[in-house]
Amino acid sequence: MPIPLLEVRLTEDDILRALHTDVTTALTSTPKRIHPRWRWDSRGSELYELINETPEYFSYRTERALLQSIAPELAGLATVDTLIELGSGLSEKTQIIFDAYSKEYGDVEHFIPLDVSISALRQALTALSNRYPNMAIHGLVADFNSDLESACELGGDRRMLLFLGGTVGNLTPPEREHFFGSLRAGLRPGDYFLLGSHLITDIPRMEAAYADSSGLCTEFNRNILRMLNTRLDADFDPEAFEHVARWNDAEGRIEVFLEASRPMDVHVRGLELRTSFAKGEWFQTDVSAKFGSGAMATELSTAGFEITREWVDDEHLHSLLLARKPL
Incomplete structure (x- = not known):
């Protein structure tokens, strides 16, 4: 273990x-x-x-339900051995992805959660190591704005970086442009990126x-x-x-x-x-x-990513977008 x-x-x-x-x-x-x-x-x-x-707060439930519905397809599209999560918190939703990979391919080999809260990471590491005893976990107490590239150096050969919860909406357009550029520079060719974003509704x-x-x-x-x-x-x-x-x-x-x-x-x-x-x-x-349909795909394409697949819930409240750094 x-x-x-x-x-x-x-x-x-x-x-x-x-x-x-x-x-x-x-x-x-x-x-x-x-x-x-x-x-x-x-x-x-x-x-x-x-x-x-x-x-009233539908965002968490909507993203969780969407992850549950698309996780098997995601595992089939992005065959990876490493997950890197920015702003990971307790990594509760991420366990949906772990379970989908375990069912299809066996346990994810490496998990790198990154968060500014040491208490949240400690709690997450304890829970995850008990539930996934064969997974190597390397928690980082860090700010993704300054430690993004170093986080991208960790893990195995086939990796996917997760940025869930609509946190991308906390960034201004210039900050998003800088973030996506830094992310593309830090990832290796063939690495995947799964982005969760909130869509505009009433x-x-x-x-x-x-x-x-x-x-x-x-x-x-x-x-x-x-x-x-x-x-x-x-x-x-x-x-x-x-x-x-x-x-x-x-x-x-x-x-x-x-x-x-x-x-x-x-x-x-x-x-x-x-x-x-x-x-x-x-x-x-x-x-x-909050973003209109296709807005995040456009921003990621502009940053040099290839768009693999986008999933949207039935009410059009939330998007999960899978992109890849070109080979």
């Missing part, structure tokens, strides 16, 4: 330096906006798992997915302020900010904000920084782009 390996390429010091830089920029910009990655502390991850179960349904009736999305959004209070000794009053999620048609994306319900001054002692919010001022905490 191979012993799972957990390699830390993103240390707490690295994270703290990046946090200092991002928060300084966020709170001194006009308008104020912060990268959504800072919501993913342990509490944020717990809240997101609960959000996945709400009636606006009320998309907005409701980010503002559930139970209030979990509100708590998830406010959690970034609680994290700043804890990590940077700030004095935000999270309850004084209202959760806002709206569709921006011009940009083709859901935008998430915290809206100040009153004027307030905030002291971030860890940065020796003071900032203020006017009543009604928005602090942007997330963007999630």
Whole structure:
């Protein structure tokens, strides 16, 4: 039984330096906006798992169901010995792919999950090594934006990289162009890429997915302020900010904000920084782009990938796109 390996390429010091830089920029910009990655502390991850179960948040269930329906065909199209997953979290949906390969060809030989959360990776490695005892697992605590090419160096001869959950929608168009270019440079000829993306549907349904009736999305959004209070000794009053999620048609994306319900001054002692919010001022905490039919295939083709197959669920809510780096 191979012993799972957990390699830390993103240390707490690295994270703290990046946090200092991002928060300084966020709170001194006009308008104020912060990268959504800072919501993913342990509490944020717990809240997101609960959000996945709400009636309004259809994205997780839709992608999971689509993976279940296409996994046997995927295993037949991309005969690989290695899976590399970016933003892997607990890798729960990925187990659908493992099981499909096991049924068709035997166990996947290598799995390289990459995530910024060491706690999520530890939990995933324990569960996966128990369920797939013959699979060699090499977990990477890393940010795919900076460690993409090094992750692409690992594994066996026939590989597939996974980027699921619609996370690609958190990237702006220039960021996606850079990401796809880096990915193509890092992969070997013949390697596959499976991309999950959210499709545009009716606006009320998309907005409701980010503002559930139970209030979990509100708590998830406010959690970034609680994290700043804890990590940077700030004095935000999270309850004084209202959760806002709206569709921006011009940009083709859901935008998430915290809206100040009153004027307030905030002291971030860890940065020796003071900032203020006017009543009604928005602090942007997330963007999630949604895509029209064929949009991701076009972007990947432009980046130099060959499109192998695209699957879309019956309601046209989610796409899974299989591409390959040309031989």
